[in-house]
Amino acid sequence: MILDIFGKAVKFGDNVNTDVIIPGKYLELIDPEELGKHALEGLDPKFTQKAKDGVILIGGKNFGCGSSREQAATALKSAGVRCVLAESFARIFYRNAINVGLPALECIGISKKADEGDMISVDLRSGTVENQTTGTTLKASPLPQFILSLLEEGGLIPHVRGLIGKR
């Protein structure tokens, strides 16, 4: 996992829930690639097209609220989302994102400082978020060290493999 991330912004509002990220009818899917094809189709049918070359997802408050479905984080990652920046996260989504190796950073003010299509760079170590299009810099709450290491290892599966000596 690279801790310096950049990409074009794709922006959504407050309370983006896991049902719109991946509707219940797709929960039988396990293959990340299949899930990725349906990411956010309820909110923006063109999302997967926009995301395929790698994007930074910008959300408002309470991003990822609703169901515990990990498929939501997996679908976003697989669709091409490199990092989610939001004003705040619903806690299960936040954990799921980190666990599947999708960085999620609480970044207060981001929904006002980034527009769709802006070039955004994120330094996960320091929590510095830079909007290269507008030249503004924001400071996100930096991730605790153990979460950074978890992301560096590639998510929870490799981490637990390490814990039980399977690496």
Added chain:
Amino acid sequence: MPGEIVEANVDMAMIHDLTGPLTVDSFHKIGAGKVWDPKKIVVIFDHLVPPSTIRAATLQKGLREFVKEQGIKSLYDIGQGGVCHQVFHEKGYARPGELIVGADSHTCTYGALGAFATGIGSTEMAAVFTIGKMWFRIPTALKIHASGNFRKNSTPKDLILRIIGDIGEGGAIYKGMEFTGSTFTNMSIDGRLTVCNMVVEAGAKAGIVPPDNKSMAYVRSRTKKPLKPIRSDNNATYEDTLEYDAAKLTPQVACSPSVDNVKSASELSDVKIDQVFIGSCTNGRIEDLRLAASVLKGREIHNGVRMIISPASQEVYQQCLKEGLFNTFMEAGAIVTNATCGPCLGGHMGLLAPGEVCISTSNRNFIGRMGSPQSAVYLANPATAAASGVVGHIINPNDLRRP
């Protein structure tokens, strides 16, 4: 201290047929071989039961095999249980003072019995299956203090809808919610389960009704395990305290498409409905179905409206049979399904077409939750849902004319 990150041992872990297969997949990728403690794992089939697709059938088959090879005894297969957040406590697994995680967001329901219970994702669960513990950030707490008794056809559902309407969809993110006061001490176990079930809709990590004689007696009637209830310290601090008077509460409705868009049912008579769903882990319990039956008795569902009723468990189903509730539902023109989550999550049995409107006793009205992204869901208590089915639009059940 709030904000501190701790590692804690898990007392009980639950998966169901939709989050379970992914848990097993991640568990195999970890490669531990054996789960940490098969006695602490409960597996419940409820989301797509009986399976609605070949894929669902295949996933369930795989889960059965995993349960067998791991020596997990607590499997509630089709016909043995029902909706996980009813079955889990019916079978005595929700105990006060214990730390319970479930691969389902509504695991917070068990706070009604004094457990600290919260939802997690599938891979997180695979890690729990491997090492039996996980990290937690200690939440701050919000106190909800309510006094007074509910008026006719106002229920605990209306109270929790009102609370979420007041604090907002993300109003309790990362927080614990504690429910105190005479309204909660007088509240039935079914009602407390409804309240705690919905705390996640405000973003809360857990909702807790302090364990008392009533909840302890319920748990003791379901398990022989020794109980170790935990209550808040006398000098506990809360981020905020909100006060409610249950006696002032009228039937409430969360309007499409967000759970905090809460209005009084009386204001919504221009909302015409196509479908009524009475069931789910929020309101599919015996008291809920009795309430729906009390409204439907001697009445017929409005022409063009369909009503789907799903008792939350086999036990609730049997109790309905004993009390003759199904006769009332049938005579009114409703359909009764097996215990399942199906309609609530737009899984199967009762999906909505574009343009259709459903009034539902469940917990989520997100865009596309119960079917087409162009359909709409309104959340209400069972009396409001049943009454609306009778007149074909949303109505305060107290405004229904005599049959």
